[in-house]
Amino acid sequence: MSGKPKLYYFDGRGRMETIRWLLAAAGVEFEEQFCETREDLLKLRQDGHLLFQQVPMVEIDGMKMVQTRAILNYIAGKYNLYGKNLKERALIDMYVEATSDLNEIIMHHPLQPPENKAKHLASIIEKATMRYFPVYEKALKDHGQDFLVGNQFSRADVQLLETILMAEECKPDILSKFPVLQVFKARISNIPTIKKFLQPGSQRKSPLDAALIPKVISIFNIGNE
Structure with a gap:
């Protein structure tokens, strides 16, 4: 192999x-x-x-x-995508678990029966814009760094970008009220390995x-x- x-x-x-x-x-x-x-x-x-x-x-x-x-x-x-110490790892885990929750909801949208799709889509948009994205918007603004945790690229950044792009497939302007996340999305998308993917x-x-x-x-x- x-x-x-x-x-x-x-x-x-x-x-x-x-x-x-x-x-x-x-x-x-x-x-x-x-x-x-x-x-x-x-x-x-x-x-x-x-x-x-x-x-x-x-x-x-x-x-x-x-x-x-x-x-x-x-x-x-x-x-080396998991922080520099135990506290950073704990913060990364908190962010990742939340993005995974939203990711899971979005992932199941295509499997919804036709009669439930509109309701399920509304739930995705509500959770993304009211529960999850405001937290990341504030976290990035308060942290004042290019990345969510510490001052280096981590899995938290990767998984947030993945979930943002999935959410935009549901509603293209879903980031319209989140200017910091818009900048984050552009910045992380231009990291060479991410850009290639x-x-x-x-x-x-x-x-x-x-x-x-x-x-x-x-x-x-x-x-x-």
Whole structure:
């Protein structure tokens, strides 16, 4: 096997996307093996590779890692994206857990039944603009640095940018009342590794479209597990 991390998931965003973002931000090249069918996922289970019978799984440094947070924590620690001390790490964790909560809500939007989509979208916009983005706007303003924590780039910045861009897919002007976040978005997007990942042809995945939804439901047996 090559020295590159190998990612096991379906060919879409889901819970693997933040892992892709973090590896890309660290400048780490990675390979992907996609679960194209339910049988592909079952084979990973039968081969004993999935500790808790679930993907994402990342093969890295001789380990077959599962559980998204564990994988992200490892990557962040390995590539110096996790602060300089325990207090910075705690603050990063608080920011990351909140962005992950919003990210999760947005991620599930395409899977909503048609009759619930408008209500779910309104909930995303309300939570983003009333609960989450005001906190980051104030934190960046009060901190007075280019980054959320300390004076260096961390996973908190990566994951906030990812979530901002996802929120803008729901409502393009969602940052209209958050000038500090607008500047933050532009600044972090221009970090060379991030800028590369945002270019067409990268391993960044597109939003889940209607054509892919039945495939995802089939692979993961959604609604029955």
